[in-house]
Amino acid sequence: MGVWDLLLVGVVLLLGLCGVLVPGVPGSWLVWAGVLWWALKNPAPVAWGLLVGASVALLLSQVVRWSLPPRRLTESGATPRMAVYAGVGSFLGFVLVPVVGAVPGFLGGVYLSERLRLGGHGEAMTALRTAMRSGGSSVLTELFTCQLIFAAWLGAVIWG
Numbered sequence: 044m045g046v047w048d049l050l051l052v053g054v055v056l057l058l059g060l061c062g063v064l065v066p067g068v069p070g071s072w073l074v075w076a077g078v079l080w081w082a083l084k085n086p087a088p089v090a091w092g093l094l095v096g097a098s099v100a101l102l103l104s105q106v107v108r109w110s111l112p113p114r115r116l117t118e119s120g121a122t123p124r125m126a127v128y129a130g131v132g133s134f135l136g137f138v139l140v141p142v143v144g145a146v147p148g149f150l151g152g153v154y155l156s157e158r159l160r161l162g163g164h165g166e167a168m169t170a171l172r173t174a175m176r177s178g179g180s181s182v183l184t185e186l187f188t189c190q191l192i193f194a195a196w197l198g199a200v201i202w203g
Contacts, residue, residue, distance in 0.1 A: 044084045049200060052081045056193050060134075063186045064126040071101050074189045078196060089203045097192045104188035108181045121174050128156035129179075130186070137190050145190055149183050150175075 059073030075097055082094040129152040136148020150171065157170035175183075 044081070048084060049081075052077050052196075055080065056196060060186070060189050060193060061130070063182065063189055064130045071104065071185055071189060074192055075101055078192060081196065081200075087203065089199050093192075093195055093199050096195065100188050100192060104184055107184050111178075111181045111184075120170070121177070121179075122156075122160075124160075125153055125156040125174065126182075128152040129182075133183075133186055133190070137194070142191065142194070145187050146183065149179075149186065153179065 055077035056074055059070045059075075059077060062068035062070030062073050064070070078094050078097045082090040129149050132152025132155065133145045133149035136144030136146070136151070138144070139148075153174055154167050154171050157174075158164065158167035161167055161170060
């Protein structure tokens with residue numbers, strides 16, 4: 044697989060990661076489609092193993108999301124700005140403290156967004172709890188799964 048093909052697959056995966064944070068965009072499907080495209084172009088066993096692993100991980104992620112209470116983030120006052128802060132925080136956490144840092148990074152991003160918007164610690168913590176109860180946990184589940192798949196793909200491309 045050429046460099047340009049790998050870059051295009053990487054762009055599709057990044058669009059999928061961003062799509063997880065945007066309502067109505069099938070982020071998980073984009074991530075899975077990117078891995079599928081890579082596996083079809085790369086006949087190595089690691090590519091097919093990653094495709095199977097990504098499929099199972101995304102299926103489990105959807106089961107977890109469906110088992111969580113069906114609530115809407117927009118009703119809790121979540122804004123697109125909050126989604127950007129949460130996504131950037133999750134990405135930074137994932138990079139700084141590999142894998143496990145995504146969760147505190149996500150929470151930290153939501154907290155920082157609300158702290159800047161509301162001005163106080165207590166109000167920001169209340170808004171964070173409200174956002175997580177209103178659907179933030181399902182977004183976090185899907186985003187974390189897609190980040191794991193992206194990291195596995197990146198590792199397979201670099202070391203595989």
